[in-house]
Every structure is written in C-alpha cells, then in structure tokens.
Amino acid sequence: MEIAVEAAGVSKSYSGKEVLYGVSMTVGRGEAVGVVGPNGCGKTTLLRILAGLEKPDSGEVRVLGRVGMVFQEDLLLPWKSLADNIGLGLTFRRAPSEEVRRIVHALAEDLGISQYLGLYPHQVSGGTARKAALARALATDPDVLLLDEPYAGLDADSRASLNLSLSSLARGGTTMLLVSHQLDELLWLVDRMYVLTPPPARVRAEVRLRGMDWDERKRAILEVI
Amino acid sequence: MIADVTRSIPGPWRTALYLASADPAVLARAAFITLRNAFLGFSLAVAAAAILTFISRLSPLAARYVLALNTIVQSVSVLVWAIVAIMIFGVLSPVPPVLVSAAAVFPPTLSNFLEALRAVDRRLMDLARILGAGRLDEFRHIIVPASVPYLAAATRSGLGLALRISVVAEAFGGSGGVGFMIVRSYNLMEPAGVLAWASLLVVIMVLMDGLFLTRLVGVAERWRLP
Numbered sequence: 006m007e008i009a010v011e012a013a014g015v016s017k018s019y020s021g022k023e024v025l026y027g028v029s030m031t032v033g034r035g036e037a038v039g040v041v042g043p044n045g046c047g048k049t050t051l052l053r054i055l056a057g058l059e060k061p062d063s064g065e066v067r068v069l070g071r072v073g074m075v076f077q078e079d080l081l082l083p084w085k086s087l088a089d090n091i092g093l094g095l096t097f098r099r100a101p102s103e104e105v106r107r108i109v110h111a112l113a114e115d116l117g118i119s120q121y122l123g124l125y126p127h128q129v130s131g132g133t134a135r136k137a138a139l140a141r142a143l144a145t146d147p148d149v150l151l152l153d154e155p156y157a158g159l160d161a162d163s164r165a166s167l168n169l170s171l172s173s174l175a176r177g178g179t180t181m182l183l184v185s186h187q188l189d190e191l192l193w194l195v196d197r198m199y200v201l202t203p204p205p206a207r208v209r210a211e212v213r214l215r216g217m218d219w220d221e222r223k224r225a226i227l228e229v230i
Numbered sequence: 231m232i233a234d235v236t237r238s239i240p241g242p243w244r245t246a247l248y249l250a251s252a253d254p255a256v257l258a259r260a261a262f263i264t265l266r267n268a269f270l271g272f273s274l275a276v277a278a279a280a281i282l283t284f285i286s287r288l289s290p291l292a293a294r295y296v297l298a299l300n301t302i303v304q305s306v307s308v309l310v311w312a313i314v315a316i317m318i319f320g321v322l323s324p325v326p327p328v329l330v331s332a333a334a335v336f337p338p339t340l341s342n343f344l345e346a347l348r349a350v351d352r353r354l355m356d357l358a359r360i361l362g363a364g365r366l367d368e369f370r371h372i373i374v375p376a377s378v379p380y381l382a383a384a385t386r387s388g389l390g391l392a393l394r395i396s397v398v399a400e401a402f403g404g405s406g407g408v409g410f411m412i413v414r415s416y417n418l419m420e421p422a423g424v425l426a427w428a429s430l431l432v433v434i435m436v437l438m439d440g441l442f443l444t445r446l447v448g449v450a451e452r453w454r455l456p
Contacts, residue, residue, distance in 0.1 A: 058356050082375065083455060097361050097362045127456075141361075
C-alpha cells in the first residue's frame with residue numbers, strides 16, 4: 006500500500022515542556038487510521054504538524070498531496086452562510102461560481118445537510134455545523150483528510166449520523182487520519198489505530214483492525230489500553 | 231461686551247425658546263452640513279486606516295512604519311490641522327472640516343484596526359492557510375469580517391469624535407454647520423444661540439447613537455466567533 010502520510014520520529018515541545026517524543030506512524034492511501042490517547046497527550050499537536058500548521062522540533066513528516074482538515078471546533082465563519090462556508094476553499098482557489106455551487110450542493114446532499122445551506126452557523130445544530138465543517142474540508146478534494154476530535158461536543162444522534170458519513174467516506178477510499186478520545190466511534194470506523202502514551206507522547210501500540218468484527222476490534226484494543 | 235456675553239448664561243427655557251423660534255430650514259441645513267462633514271471625515275479616516283492596516287500586514291518593517299506614522303499624526307494638534315487646512319483650501323471651502331475630522335479620527339481608528347487585527351482568532355488564520363487563502367483572501371474573507379465586532383465599537387466612538395471635531399473645524403471657517411453657527415451666535419452676542427446650537431449637536435449625537443450606532447454594534451456582535 007502506498008504511504009500517504011508518514012511521521013518519523015516527530016518530537017515537539019512548548020516552552021521546554023515536551024509534548025511529542027519520537028512519534029512515528031504511517032497512513033496508507035485509502036486507509037482510515039485513528040489516533041487515541043489521554044487528554045493533552047499531543048494528539049492535536051501531531052495533527053497540526055501533519056497539516057503543516059506547525060513545524061516539528063525534530064523528525065520528519067511527509068504527506069502526499071493536498072491536506073484537508075476538520076478542526077476540533079467547527080470554525081465556521083459566522084458571517085457566511087453554510088453554503089459559503091462549505092465553498093470557502095474553492096472560492097480561495099478561484100473556482101468558477103457555478104462549479105462551487107455544484108460541489109457544495111453535491112457534498113451537502115451526501116451529508117444530508119442540503120436543507121440548511123442558506124442558514125448561518127448560529128442557526129443550525131452542532132451536528133449540522135460539524136458536517137458543514139467536514140463538507141468544507143472535502144470540497145477542495147483533498148488527498149488526505151485530517152480530523153481533530155470530530156465527535157467532540159456532539160450528542161449521541163449527531164455522533165452516530167456523523168459516523169455514518171465518515172464510514173461512507175472511508176468505504177469510498179478517502180485517506181483519513183482521525184484523532185479522538187471517543188474510542189467507540191473510532192473503533193467502528195478505522196482500519197488501524199495508534200495508541201499514544203501520556204505526554205511526552207510516544208506510540209504505545211499499533212492495532213490492526215481491518216477485517217475484524219465489532220467484538221474482535223474491542224478485544225484487540227482492550228488488550229493494549 | 232464679550233465679558234458680558236460670557237457672564238450671562240441663559241437658562242434652559244431661553245435656550246429652548248431660541249431653538250423653537252429658529253428657522254427649521256437653517257437648523258436642518260446646519261445639522262446636515264455638520265453630519266456630512268463628520269461622515270466624510272470619518273469615512274476618509276476609515277479608508278486610510280484600512281489601507282495602512284493592510285500594508286502593516288505585509289512585513290514587520292511596514293508595520294513599524296505604519297505605527298510611526300500613526301504616532302506622528304496623533305501628535306499634531308487639531309488646531310494645527312484646522313489652521314493648515316484653512317490656509318491651503320481657504321476659509322469658505324467645505325474641505326477643512328472634513329480633513330480635520332479625518333486627521334483627528336484617523337489615529338484612534340488605525341489603533342483600533344491594528345488591535346482588531348491582533349485579536350483575529352489564530353484558529354481562523356490556520357483555517358485560511360489550510361484552505362489555501364492568499365493574503366488578499368485572508369484580508370477580505372477572514373480578517374475584515376472577523377474584525378467587524380471590534381470595528382463597530384470603534385465606529386461608535388469614532389463617529390462621535392468626528393462630529394465633535396468637525397464642529398471645531400467649522401468654527402474656524404465660513405462654510406456653515408453647527409460649529410459655524412455657534413461662533414456666529416457668539417459674535418452676535420446671543421448666548422442663548424450658543425447653547426441652542428450646542429444642544430442641537432447633543433441631540434444629533436444622541437439620536438445617531440440610539441438609532442444607528444447601538445444597533446450596528448448589536449448586529450456586529452453576531453459576527454464574533456463562538
């Protein structure tokens with residue numbers, strides 16, 4: 006399998022406090038990989054480094070192609086409608102407005118939020134806002150999708166609905182790296198999972214889950230947590 | 231004679247009577263001229279501050295020059311701006327009150343813009359970067375709208391300042407406006423006129439704040455990122 010994302014010995018510290026220490030991992034093309042670990046163990050920092058938003062102190066990062074990212078907070082612009090938020094990246098890339106409209110509507114349709122496209126972020130539920138943030142990341146057709154705590158702050162229904170959308174993406178071959186501490190949702194979704202230690206974070210275990218049913222996945226992860 | 235005028239402060243009743251007996255067309259014209267001067271001066275200051283804010287983002291050196299320019303403009307007295315503008319454009323020109331308002335409003339507006347820029351959520355800049363925004367896109371789609379809640383608050387104080395300064399500049403020239411009418415009443419030894427015109431200015435400011443600026447700030451607050 007071609008490697009789409011690779012982190013090799015990545016370390017990062019802030020004000021002398023080590024957050025990541027020699028983290029190494031890979032994500033194959035078309036693979037959905039999860040990263041779990043205790044709160045504050047540097048999962049978000051790792052994702053920001055992979056997205057190119059921060060530089061590691063040491064180690065190497067390689068990402069093939071364009072990155073899309075869903076941030077922990079939805080970061081929908083309050084002054085734009087959901088449709089304009091979803092099409093933001095395309096607007097930045099000077100895509101023709103007809104193309105932007107077509108892509109935005111197609112994504113909204115896939116994610117079941119087309120009826121909200123004309124509304125503003127403060128007018129929609131947390132689940133819809135999160136899906137809009139996901140649609141915005143997908144609109145630019147990224148080669149790798151990074152998701153930071155995609156289930157955070159959502160109720161059970163919204164989590165389930167979002168998970169269905171993400172599963173559909175995973176089945177469609179979207180390369181995804183998700184960090185979360187919602188183990189159940191991730192377990193259901195990913196092909197492989199990395200478990201990080203408390204800070205300074207290192208990879209404690211790598212669990213292969215592809216082809217396993219729910220009980221086998223649960224057993225496999227419980228063995229290392 | 232001047233001493234007599236300054237010592238005879240009329241009561242509210244006489245001031246109200248003066249206002250009631252004044253020609254409404256004259257009142258409206260003076261109020262219109264002052265409001266026009268204030269709005270134009272404020273708009274000019276906002277435009278200049280916006281351009282310089284954009285320039286200040288280009289490099290740390292540009293930011294230092296913008297700050298230095300702001301300090302220089304801020305250091306020049308309104309009196310100097312008024313006299314120089316009248317020397318350049320003439321006493322009857324409508325330009326000096328506009329320019330003087332702009333010069334007085336520009337420094338706090340630029341400071342507010344720069345502060346708003348600093349206050350733009352770092353997460354939004356990360357988002358812009360991930361989505362491939364250029365500098366102009368960042369400015370247009372992220373920075374300017376994200377600054378709106380701060381700018382609305384700055385507009386509230388900036389327009390008030392523009393109005394007060396415009397009146398001072400009008401007092402020096404002969405182009406009309408509330409400031410011109412205050413000085414005219416003073417020169418005609420009509421203390422009730424001085425207070426009446428000053429009261430009109432207060433009414434204009436209160437109405438502008440209540441009808442427009444407070445609502446503007448309320449609407450702009452919706453643009454604050456949760």
